[in-house]
Amino acid sequence: CWGKTNSPMPTQGCSPAQSCEFHRLGRLQSPSADVREFACASISRVVQQSQTIPGFLQRDAVRRLGPLMLDRSLAVRETATGALRNLSACGGHEVCDDMVKQDVMTPLTALLREVRPSLVNHSLTLMYLWKNTVEDVANEAVNLLWNLCESSSQALSVFNKAGILDVILQCLERHTHNIKLALSAAHCLHTVTEDNAELLCSMNNAVLGTLESVLLSSQADMSHTLLRTLAAGSVWNLKSSLPTAHQAQTLTALMATLSQCLELDAGTLIPQLRQVEVARSATASEAGNMEDHQAAAGNMPVEEMEDDEEEGVGLRKNGKATKIDKDFSDLLPRGKEELREATALLTAQQTSLEIIVNMCCSDDPSDDEWEEASSSDESEMCPDGLSEGNTSLLSPLCLSAEVHAALINHNIPEKVLKKTQFPSSEAMDVCRHNPTWKILIKKMHRVQYRALTCLHNMLSTMDAESLGGAAALQAIYMSLYSTTALSQHVSWMTHCLCLCLCVCCQCMTPQQMMSLSEAATCCDVVSVRVNALAILGITGSTLAKENGTAETLQMIGNALLQVATKDANLVVCGEALDALFDVFADGDEAERAAENINLLSALKALQPVFKAKIRKEGKGKYSPEQLCVLDNVKVNLRRFIGYLETVVKK
Incomplete structure (x- = not known):
């Protein structure tokens, strides 16, 4: 004291x-x-x-x-x-x-x-x-x-x-x-402004005018880049308040902001900023000038500014990006202007990618609310009549032609693809060798995670050609698949599997797909194993509709049976069985593959074991919701065995 x-x-x-x-x-x-x-x-x-x-x-x-x-x-x-x-x-x-x-x-x-x-x-x-x-x-x-x-x-x-x-x-x-x-x-x-319907009624031309003036500002430093990006995010959050006459102009300014932000190369700028800091430090009259003590109010030590976010977990079930981590760039010690600039750059790029994720999210559970809002007479509720005539240009019900065109015109897909690459080795080395710059390593990885999430959502709302075609997607997959870092980052597994789901038929060999799936199903994190199995099931059901895929279906079937039989977690076993039902539900290729791996016999042997595990372990280890799902899987297993028996009799 x-x-x-x-x-x-x-x-x-x-x-x-x-x-x-x-x-x-x-x-x-x-x-x-x-x-x-x-x-x-x-x-x-x-x-x-x-x-x-x-x-x-x-x-x-x-x-x-x-x-x-x-x-x-x-x-x-x-x-x-x-x-x-x-x-x-x-x-x-x-x-x-x-x-x-x-x-x-x-x-x-x-x-x-x-x-x-x-x-x-x-x-x-x-x-x-x-x-x-x-x-x-x-x-x-x-x-x-x-x-x-x-x-x-x-x-x-x-x-x-x-x-x-x-x-x-x-x-x-x-x-x-x-x-x-x-x-x-x-x-x-x-x-x-995010998901805040009550605040929309406070919006007026002055509010939107302030945001637009920020979007149109021209300062080139990274802090202003971040400022414009955050303003762009607020504008997107307030899209239902935009007057119809200004929608196209505002959308153009918003896309230009995101494009300019993503165009910046952190791999080049971070080493340059560090060189400037070193040069300035060398000319300082006293070494203490660079490490001036923090101001008392609000300042946090650099090493404690990182949160405990699990890497890459930035996607809600509905596909929208979440804001999990905080930006503490203004809490850096005095004399760290270059580090503050680098932090602002990475935060801006992460935020830009999150905005694009939400633009390309077509599975929002609040779609009905949006539809009701756009069909009501909101001009009576909101000042300046800003909601009057709000139509489909910025509607989240789908990726509208205008939004799709704006993304393409500003080369957003191409820039997102570049951000999916691993951070440059030069920038990583700069950060590893300086204690105060180490905080940027997580931020660089986080930009890549958001880019992979963004790519996943783009693939769900845009055709592959808009993203550079199958060759470009395959190049991304191969660069991720070939690195040993995959086994060290749970979230990359999830994102890569989502990516593979969309492009595996064009870009992956069966061996590559199974290798990645095997790595994911061996992961210690239950949610990643469940995701991997679900994606295997969807991929298999897609392949079952094509000719000449029996061999690949056999590989998938054997992998799913292995998990359903041996995994210690009943939820994972249930997901594996669900995936088997999807893969072998219909089609000549699926029937041929099921016969080759003796699927009927394997499931008959598994059925009493699965029922006994639910009865013995269920109430003590699993929630009521999980038990309900497992009971459904048990019922479906009995029905599926009956279906396979009729197929054999044909």
């Missing part, structure tokens, strides 16, 4: 760590602004260690810090808001929910309203330093708001009702003077 305290000592039995928490929180009530500021800064640093968070929450830290966001000292406001920001960022969804339940949104919205005049009225005669401090406070507040709205539906509801959208837009409009603040606002807006 810092200095002496007049606060009462903690109760007997507190650990040293608990005692420190007590003292830090006690100093928040100090009459000295300097002491309050230091206490907030201390808490801001400590909560970066996730194990300390429960102790602070148990001592009502949120309710103690909340009022300090409105402290008479701007420095205290900044550090208090920064401490809450770190708490929300490091604590995760549950902590964010808890913070909202403890009414953190009330002082936060009050703070945002208070800082708005200094953001709006540029004629105020303020000293530059003071105004800059106000914007620093706003930056911490907007980041906190972003974290809370991303994790809590209650926080999002408060955002919708509190009328603070204007504050976010004012922060965004500061992009020519304060890119850090504008980026925070852009991230927040991108989050709050």
Whole structure:
């Protein structure tokens, strides 16, 4: 703890760590602004260690810090808001929910309203330093708001009702003077506009005008590239609010933004940025100039900024991309401008790919809601009549001709294909050999994962020729298939299998397909094994309709039987049986292959074993939903055996 305290000592039995928490929180009530500021800064640093968070929450830290966001000292406001920001960022969804339940949104919205005049009225005669401090406070507040709205539906509801959208837009409009603040606002807006029907009614021409002005900005640095990309994502989220007359123009600007972002070569730019940093460091008068200590409010150490996202898991069941990881580029230590630029570039490219994923998502469960919304008279509900005449140009019901043409005209498929390649060895070496740049390695891989997801969705909504034809897809598959890295990354397995499903008949030999499937079905992760088996089943059922495929069907059938017989997880066994039903359900090739592998005899032998396992293991190890699925598989197995018996008698 810092200095002496007049606060009462903690109760007997507190650990040293608990005692420190007590003292830090006690100093928040100090009459000295300097002491309050230091206490907030201390808490801001400590909560970066996730194990300390429960102790602070148990001592009502949120309710103690909340009022300090409105402290008479701007420095205290900044550090208090920064401490809450770190708490929300490091604590995760549950902590964010808890913070909202403890009414953190009330002082936060009050703070945002208070800082708005200094953001709006540029004629105020303020000293530059003071105004800059106000914007620093706003930056911490907007980041906190972003974290809370991303994790809590209650926080999002408060955002919708509190009328603070204007504050976010004012922060965004500061992009020519304060890119850090504008980026925070852009991230927040991108989050709050996603699947937020209530907010659509707050949209007006001023909102869309601000976003369009950002899209048309011309600054070439990576921070502005990220800013434009986030604005593009917000525009896409708000597509149902676009006036019909402006849809084509806005779509063109949006696609141009994504195209320009993906055109940048991180493999070349990252080594160049690192060289600039090294040269600047060599000329610094003191070595400490490059490693200046972090500002107290909100700053997190570089090595702790990465999340625990499983690599490549960025796809919902409906095919839409999810935003799992956070961007902490503004929390890098001072003097790391080049690293900040590199981080912004990779975040922008990841975001661009996620937007394209959602553009090409034709299996959204909310399609009915979209259809109802587009058929209703929304002009009565929304200001400026922005929804009037909203038609099919940006409809998510399918990949419209206009969107398809825009993707092709801006060479988006070609640029996505390039991003599916492994990160350049030169860029990887630069990051491996410098501790502070190592955080970019995961980000480079994440761009590739998103590109593979994007390619998968494109294949479901566009023909192969739009993606360069079978030869281009085969080249991608072979570059992934030939590397030993596949066995080290679960998510690549899943994405590659999805890719193979779409192109295997044209691009893969049966041996290649079975080799990849074997690797996936041996994976320790149950979900990957299930995905692999499902894809084998769909692939086999497709091949069964073609002539001369009996040999490949035999290979698939033997592989599925092996899993159904030997896998320790009943859900995986059930998926293997389901896949067998799909592959051998119909067709001369399937009948021939089933006879050659003695499928009927194998399933008859397996049936009592499978039933016994469900009865013995089911209730203890599997959920009611899983047991229901397994019971259906058991019934279908009996029926399928009956079907095979009739085939044999023919």
